[in-house]
Amino acid sequence: MRTETVENYLKTIYNLSSDNTLVVSNQKLADKLSINPASVTEALRKLHELKYVIYEKSYGTRLTTTGSKLALSIVRRHRIWETYLVKELGFGWDEVHEIAEELEHVKNDKLINKLAEILGNPVYDPHGDPIPDAKGKIQKSNFIKLSEARIKNNYKIMGVTDHSTAFLKYLDKHHLVIGASVNVKSIEEFDNSIVLVCQKKEVNISPKAADCIIIEGL
Amino acid sequence: MRTETVENYLKTIYNLSSDNTLVVSNQKLADKLSINPASVTEALRKLHELKYVIYEKSYGTRLTTTGSKLALSIVRRHRIWETYLVKELGFGWDEVHEIAEELEHVKNDKLINKLAEILGNPVYDPHGDPIPDAKGKIQKSNFIKLSEARIKNNYKIMGVTDHSTAFLKYLDKHHLVIGASVNVKSIEEFDNSIVLVCQKKEVNISPKAADCIIIEGL
DNA sequence: ATTAATTTTTAGGCATACCAAAATTAATAA
DNA sequence: TTATTAATTTTGGTATGCCTAAAAATTAAT
Numbered sequence A, B: 001m002r003t004e005t006v007e008n009y010l011k012t013i014y015n016l017s018s019d020n021t022l023v024v025s026n027q028k029l030a031d032k033l034s035i036n037p038a039s040v041t042e043a044l045r046k047l048h049e050l051k052y053v054i055y056e057k058s059y060g061t062r063l064t065t066t067g068s069k070l071a072l073s074i075v076r077r078h079r080i081w082e083t084y085l086v087k088e089l090g091f092g093w094d095e096v097h098e099i100a101e102e103l104e105h106v107k108n109d110k111l112i113n114k115l116a117e118i119l120g121n122p123v124y125d126p127h128g129d130p131i132p133d134a135k136g137k138i139q140k141s142n143f144i145k146l147s148e149a150r151i152k153n154n155y156k157i158m159g160v161t162d163h164s165t166a167f168l169k170y171l172d173k174h175h176l177v178i179g180a181s182v183n184v185k186s187i188e189e190f191d192n193s194i195v196l197v198c199q200k201k202e203v204n205i206s207p208k209a210a211d212c213i214i215i216e217g218l
Numbered sequence C: 001a002t003t004a005a006t007t008t009t010t011a012g013g014c015a016t017a018c019c020a021a022a023a024t025t026a027a028t029a030a
Numbered sequence D: 001t002t003a004t005t006a007a008t009t010t011t012g013g014t015a016t017g018c019c020t021a022a023a024a025a026t027t028a029a030t
Helices: A003-016 A026-033 A037-049 A065-087 A097-103 A109-118 A165-173 B003-016 B026-033 B037-049 B065-087 B097-103 B109-118 B165-173
Strands: A053-056 A060-063 A154-160 A181-187 A194-198 A201-205 A213-217 B053-056 B060-063 B154-160 B181-187 B194-198 B201-205 B213-217
Touching: A003 A026, A003 A037, A003 A060, A003 A065, A026 A037, A037 A053, A060 A065, A065 A097, A065 A109, A154 A165, B003 B026, B003 B037, B003 B060, B003 B065, B026 B037, B037 B053, B060 B065, B065 B097, B065 B109, B154 B165
Parallel strands: none
Antiparallel strands: A053 A060, A154 A181, A154 A213, A181 A194, A194 A201, B053 B060, B154 B181, B154 B213, B181 B194, B194 B201
16 A cells, blocks of 8 residues: 555544544545545554554444554644744744645654754644644543533634635634634524624534534633 | 646656756656656646646646746756755654655645745755756856866865765765865776865765765865 | 435546567667 | 567456445434
8 A cells, every 4th residue: 555545544534533442444544545435444444454453344433553653743744834834934824734734644753753842842733622632642621512512601713623715714814813702692592503702703604514623711 | 737747747847957947858857756657647637737837748848938837947946945944843844755746736825935034045945956946047156066076176065966865864974065175086987986185085976976976166 | 123325336448658478670780 | 481589469357546326324404
């Protein structure tokens, strides 16, 4: 298997089950990778042979220790590059995902560690995702989703789980950036949409969007 | 054809005939790409169909205007990255070639132009090779090889044509870096090796090495 | 518990990009 | 000019990584 293929599978499996408790379904993998489920089955069998995953037919998949290490190193590369693109090269948080998707496959530890050093070994990337250190150790946190927020409470935006340009530009427009303080004014019973107050302005957040915003109680 | 494959073929054809006058042989291409000549024939037929090259059976290959533009953009990416790695990230000129070989395939003009801007739009890379500008325009020069130097003359080192770590480390050891002034003390009749004086020390250069050093008369 | 819906797997195929060995073509030397 | 050598192309074959359609297995619903 080509390294890039392996890396993309392992990274995606990791992203679908970062704590490695849950087992990952082929369907979800196929969706994320934009390929046919039949191809996923085939690939997982090979990844199992290569000892990167434990794949049990018609049940699910999880990373082995080796697979997990490799996945973490890809995730590290991706997140370090995203941070570098934003902090050092002046890109917006809404335009770095695609580029990092390519840069993450450049295999050179010295390069990534150098970038990390220049950035002061950051622990979070521009989307609030934790960056594994050179050993693969990753910051744990107990943040919640905005969709789980309670009415009248104050929160701080800590991250996003959708990295698409469209979504991030929408957030920018309403000043819903990482670090921003927000208050949950009300939750519509009808459709579960959330009315937020951010910088004294009201914003209506759809349930789908609220599911992609990570917050911490204040 | 995968873009990376196309890019590697076009870049290699360009490097073997940068002025696009000479026609490139399959054998040389196969050598540079470390693949079988039969595979080269096959690939060239496809590149011809795709209008990137004009390939005439049993005669040779040259780039079309389209192919030349693409080749120049890969060469630009490669050389900008090499320069960035050396100047901004502290790598040695002997360790950047391999990394740039991967980075050159990252497709994002804004990124490359940003890097170029940070570097002050350099015209030469760390090995003395000219960097095409964003439009593909490239600096012409009439440098010669050290192997063509004349006795007793003074020269300035302008570049190298071999980018291997081994060769560059050897040059470093004798202070034969870009910009260094050298004097040709003598040329051995026996084997054409050259005795140089650089920083008051004598160095004996083999014909093979002399063929990889680019100089300019002083 | 049986049916229905969904997910996963199998089977058969296709394009890419490489290979080795044989055949052809071109270049060089006698 | 012919023979020899070298380069190129053809032929047939391989592994990868994807596909569609059909079959099988699992899960959910009645």
